[in-house]
Amino acid sequence: MEVTRRNYKDCLNTVYSAIEEADFLAIDGEFSGISDGPNVSALTNGLDTPEERYTKLKKHSMNFLLFQFGLCTFKYDQKKSKYIIKPFNFYIFPKPFSRTSPDKKFICQSSSIDFLASQGFDFNKVFCHGIPYLNQEEETQLREQTEERRNQLANGVGTPSYISPSASKGPAHVPDEHKDFINKVIEKVGALLNDSEKTLDLEPCTGFQRKLIYQTLNRMFPKGIHVETVETEKKERFIQVSKVDDEERKRREQQKLERQQEELNDAVGFSRVIHAISKSSKLVVGHNMLLDVMHSIHQFYCPLPEDLQDFKEVTMCVFPRLLDTKLMASTQPFKDLITNTSLAELEKQSKETPFKSPQVETAEGFPSYDTAQEQLHEAGYDAYITGLCFISMANYLGSFLTPPKSHIPARSKLIEPFFNKLFLMRIIDIPYLNITGPDLQPKRDHVLYVTFPKEWKTSDLYQLFSAFGNIHVSWIDDTSAFVSLSQTDQVQIAMNTSRYAESYKIQTYAEYVQGKQQEKEKLSQTVKSWGEDSWVKPHYSSSNTSVGFGYLRTRKRAISPAQGDLDTDKGWSHYSYPNSEGSKKIKTDEISAQADAVESKTSEGWLKMGGASDSAGSSPVPEDDDGGDGKNSPEGSSPAGHDVGTVAWQQASTGPIRKGQKTKKKKNQGESTTSLFEVPEVW
């Protein structure tokens, strides 16, 4: 169902009840751009820490507009043994609703706009009929302003014009060239008072002239008339003068206030849908959804916090249960079955053996999507097929049970291991951002941090480390890069040989992290912490907000699942947390073996190395986007490719694991990594 400003109010209850009755929700967003930084590869270094990645995305991706939001609700019908779906496709635009409401600016990235244009995206619908929104702070501020005006009127202070400093300054000065004009107006209004007409429409004039009219009429006709600016559809404004008695005048003021109140409610607009999703606490499924989540919070809830930990807490408060199908598909037992985890490909593969095409039915009154006729990159459609992928994969897990189950509901414990882990693109050794706990901390003791003159190219680094076999270069900026060696024991040798170097400098990864930490501490001693000051107070101290997310309550909740809780024998959770011996092991040989294939200074640089003849396509959409993940996302232009991230991520489990009989469907003979997906006999 397409929802714009035109039918939004009528649809809202339909949306609410769809959310309320659903077993789970799938979402997707389309944005006006991805990265306002110099290039996407700089945005996604393969050795970013989760903190670094979050900071980069916050800095370089939040000034774009989320202008299409897809929501597809899935309700399981036991009798029919199928899901009943209700897909919504919301068009979103921050139309300022009054002079005092925020006039938002957003960035458009040509390549993203061009990409969406090529997919048939309707920009006119967004810009002409998009649903407005306010975040919590804006809503509170505007409600306070309206409240103030209401109080002033109630206390008989009158509208602000009567208490303005200029009011006491005597009659307004009318510049000579406007005197004729103003005199004519006075004449007309005088005539109005003496004839039978009720209203008088003055001809359109400049704002300055309107101001003079207001001042003059207020002074000359303090009673008996009501003056109002009326705007035509073409945004032309004229003044309307009406004959009114005192009571009528007050009534009109009251009406105006009520109109303003309603306008404000309308202005909260799409944010209500996010509020409803949040309050429902339903499982929210997305594909490669980190940016969707960040944008949704940033646009409809509050500006993103500085600190990753605070972001995790806000996220848990807005979306208490998340599941990322890209992360799910990249994890065992799916990892071996799915070679391409882009949304379009995943959707295709999840219909084929060993998966089963999920049984779904579009609810009455909703237009049904046809997966054969791909409508990729329409947010509603993408949300829909994301839900399909989730159902297929969830049901596949049921085949491991004894006896096997063909339908695995969204609340099944089988799915829990995938909760609140958001796929991290192109980080070599950290597959996901863990929203409800600490992140994985790979050792990276084979990684060197190298600084050098800005003239250096990748070939210079290969030259420098030629004695150490294959290396993997991850560019940070013009004058620094991470260099991963194939063998950890060569790190010391490399360090020693560089001791007397003048043009370049080598540090171990540990030294680099320590240096950054010290920098941060120095900074935080001078800058006030965000969490204490600018965020909690302005957003949450006021109780005027009609819809509260209950941040403080949730803060406790989000903090409570501490490390100790998670490290107990709760199924599979134990494998993914740091400081449990062995879990940080990285298959360094596998990473470094790719060294000569993976390099990331610029996408051009990468193309030169890997496939220079691959340049026939004149499209700016980055090389490895291939339709993308249902969104126009940074994944596209990775030099390292998201595949790298998942390839390299293989960790030894340490808990008491019993291997399920059918767990492993290995495609690659002879490889003996320990699978991440191990089915305990709990179910």
Next chain:
Amino acid sequence: MEVTRRNYKDCLNTVYSAIEEADFLAIDGEFSGISDGPNVSALTNGLDTPEERYTKLKKHSMNFLLFQFGLCTFKYDQKKSKYIIKPFNFYIFPKPFSRTSPDKKFICQSSSIDFLASQGFDFNKVFCHGIPYLNQEEETQLREQTEERRNQLANGVGTPSYISPSASKGPAHVPDEHKDFINKVIEKVGALLNDSEKTLDLEPCTGFQRKLIYQTLNRMFPKGIHVETVETEKKERFIQVSKVDDEERKRREQQKLERQQEELNDAVGFSRVIHAISKSSKLVVGHNMLLDVMHSIHQFYCPLPEDLQDFKEVTMCVFPRLLDTKLMASTQPFKDLITNTSLAELEKQSKETPFKSPQVETAEGFPSYDTAQEQLHEAGYDAYITGLCFISMANYLGSFLTPPKSHIPARSKLIEPFFNKLFLMRIIDIPYLNITGPDLQPKRDHVLYVTFPKEWKTSDLYQLFSAFGNIHVSWIDDTSAFVSLSQTDQVQIAMNTSRYAESYKIQTYAEYVQGKQQEKEKLSQTVKSWGEDSWVKPHYSSSNTSVGFGYLRTRKRAISPAQGDLDTDKGWSHYSYPNSEGSKKIKTDEISAQADAVESKTSEGWLKMGGASDSAGSSPVPEDDDGGDGKNSPEGSSPAGHDVGTVAWQQASTGPIRKGQKTKKKKNQGESTTSLFEVPEVW
């Protein structure tokens, strides 16, 4: 004529010849926003110096996109005694044409987008079919890159992939999970070589997989095949493998280069039109055109220089003759005849007595506009009516000649006084930016610079200066403002009384300017000057650019009309330059008389003072826009109103002027300012 990417190449010659044959050109631009600063009134302080205003506009207005450019050419047909017009409406969008071309970002301002949407602006046309463009530097860079590739091919070095550092690193490593996939590809290509098919289309895959395919095929089949990525309309990419012999392979490489060359030519796109306008040296007419000129140069020529003087020089080089109809209409003898200088109103008034509706005819093959059916804010239409206004006003000047002339051509000396003076919005005492000479330097010795705690409001300032009669407050920021007193001799008294003040501080305007100057000098001692380094060299050192504006030549030209030249007896030019005694006189009483009507902290603040009941309109378009000047321009939200600027600007002429008999058509009896427009008997 509507011009998009689709018909652009076909139209180009039509555009060229229209420019070539024209007597003058009218232009107009539509932008994606106006100001990315906090609010427009902060952007346009009524006491800005031209330098300050330029710096603010450059900083806060250039990140928007000029996405519709209107050009209307006017050619006078002597026989028919009418102008033949050719209107063009260009849609413009920086579609990246290849991976290496710039991926431009631009800001959209919600209120501007909303405004254009309400006027029926077609965003889909812009984003789907907009004509691309490159500035000179981008064009040069891309031409150099193409040249380099051509040379490599000519020298037999081959495409860059063959000399990349990875090439010598032995066979590419194929990660295990892709081995099956790659082996299948090898099989298929092997089969291709042995069967009768000429080409093989592989199925779509990820960028990483394509990269592996390229590497593998280059290694395994160094001869006999050509590998190429093909993109479908839906931006899906797949690899096409073709059987070719060595010669064919080279031919294809050559073809590809030629295709790239053509693509690059296409990418220069709309900039060619600006080049043609520039080369023609024709008079270019616009309405309130400073932003149009700045954007045109910034987008299609070069990033705007830091310094105002440099900007003037570049402007003279790109648009050697400009005329601003808003400035013209605000100048005598038009000033007294036209109370509202917004484009729509000017167009209406310029058809009525004493003006004559200009005789125009749309050239064959061009759709004709109907001024009765306003299509305001379509750039082509706005350019058209701007031209009409110019003709009406120009012809009106002919009525002062003896004998009177009904047609005044664009090259008439009568019009020269209006050349290259661009209207400055809402500066109280400087009506225009003088592109070909020094700017007016009003004395401002009745102005105080006041700093105070950020809690202060306008009323506090009124309080503070209550002893000095009417004042005019121009807010600078939260803690400072200019306060204009009505009488210059009170400045010293105000200074004296403030001597022991602790919460606030008062400086004279002269002290303020001196302080700023010192700051600037301090800064320029550490920062390299822009003119020497970053601008001239990168933009002009290369001679590869096909279209040169000849900056260096023009630099001389622009510098040459020095003060001395202009101050000679060349008609009216002498009145508008500083340091000619008397020309700086400001009618201070008139300005200050408006004090209580004009205040400018925020538009809200202004509304409170002037017309609080004027808030029925729920549109965010600023109060005094009233249809605006044919563009969605900052003029809209002025607290001071452009009228103020023109009212206050009245200077005594100093040259040997003889008053024309019919020069003055005074509306306001009893006023005795000296008119700016004095017709010498030269003609």
